[in-house]
Amino acid sequence: MHVLDAMQNSVEAGASRLDLRIEEDLEQDRMMIELTDDGRGMDRGLKEKVMDPFVTTRKTRHIGLGLPLFAAAARRCRGDLKIDSEQGKGTRLVAWFQHSHWDRAPLGDMPSALLAILLSGRPIDILYTHRVGNREFCFDSAEVRGELGEVPLSSPRVRSWILASLQEGERGLMGFGADHGT
Numbered sequence: 001m002h003v004l005d006a007m008q009n010s011v012e013a014g015a016s017r018l019d020l021r022i023e024e025d026l027e028q029d030r031m032m033i034e035l036t037d038d039g040r041g042m043d044r045g046l047k048e049k050v051m052d053p054f055v056t057t058r059k060t061r062h063i064g065l066g067l068p069l070f071a072a073a074a075r076r077c078r079g080d081l082k083i084d085s086e087q088g089k090g091t092r093l094v095a096w097f098q099h100s101h102w103d104r105a106p107l108g109d110m111p112s113a114l115l116a117i118l119l120s121g122r123p124i125d126i127l128y129t130h131r132v133g134n135r136e137f138c139f140d141s142a143e144v145r146g147e148l149g150e151v152p153l154s155s156p157r158v159r160s161w162i163l164a165s166l167q168e169g170e171r172g173l174m175g176f177g178a179d180h181g182t
Helices: 002-012 044-049 066-076 110-118 141-148 156-174
Strands: 017-025 030-037 080-086 090-098 125-132 135-140
Touching: 002 017, 002 030, 002 066, 002 090, 002 110, 017 110, 066 080, 066 090, 110 125, 110 156, 125 141, 125 156, 135 141, 135 156, 141 156
Parallel strands: 017 125
Antiparallel strands: 017 030, 030 090, 080 090, 125 135
16 A cells, blocks of 8 residues: 555655565565656655655645555565655665564555556556566556557457556566565
């Protein structure tokens, strides 16, 4: 849910492109989640306050628990969360965790989270890369859109194909130590 919330923040900030990388380095016992967007970015004042749960730019709710909870989850697992942002250029969020830590939550259903963002009704593309050891799965919705031409991602057959492709890619990593819950 932390990753989905961070992607939703990017969409709310006007991003048209998200680059989501997850790296599970089992030898180093580390998991890193990096999300980079091309949204509005944050000025220095907002960047300094973004970890305050009572600060949010969303109009739909008056608290912003997503990033503080994501950071707390990382710190609980001998990791941390850092944010770099430049107004007008976008934001980069990096969280890392001790992979084997007993408090580290599973990634969850990444295919459904990615599909939810792609079908959010806003024009957004996602480059998703998930690496476990020396195995890697990559999905680029911009490439899919290029192949489809005028056919929308929301078309039932396309939506089903995207979900199946993401699920198959993630399953290909599972046998090599990835931690995936539903």
